[in-house]
Amino acid sequence: xxxxxxxxxxxxLPELRFSLSLLYVGRLLAGMKxxxxxxxFDERIETVTDELVATELLHEAAVLAGDILPxxxxxxxxxxxx
Numbered sequence: 001x002x003x004x005x006x007x008x009x010x011x012x013l014p015e016l017r018f019s020l021s022l023l024y025v026g027r028l029l030a031g032m033k034x035x036x037x038x039x040x041f042d043e044r045i046e047t048v049t050d051e052l053v054a055t056e057l058l059h060e061a062a063v064l065a066g067d068i069l070p071x072x073x074x075x076x077x078x079x080x081x082x
Contacts, residue, residue, distance in 0.1 A: 005069075007059050007062035007063060007067060008062065008067075019048050020052060023041055023044055023045045050078065
């Protein structure tokens with residue numbers, strides 16, 4: 001399995017995806033109550049979605065341009081006999 005190349009934008013993507021998921025859950029839960037907070041969730045969902053799409057595009061552009069971070073060597077554990 002080939003790993004996705006890491007760029008300076010890679011670390012932000014999981015956070016944005018998680019935030020968007022939480023907003024959808026919040027909107028669902030707010031929709032269960034009869035109140036008008038859904039509009040607030042919709043606006044924030046749109047904002048986070050726009051930011052996520054922009055960051056994904058920046059990440060893909062960085063990969064295509066070859067602007068990827070160097071791979072870190074695997075972390076080795078110290079030998080207990082030393």
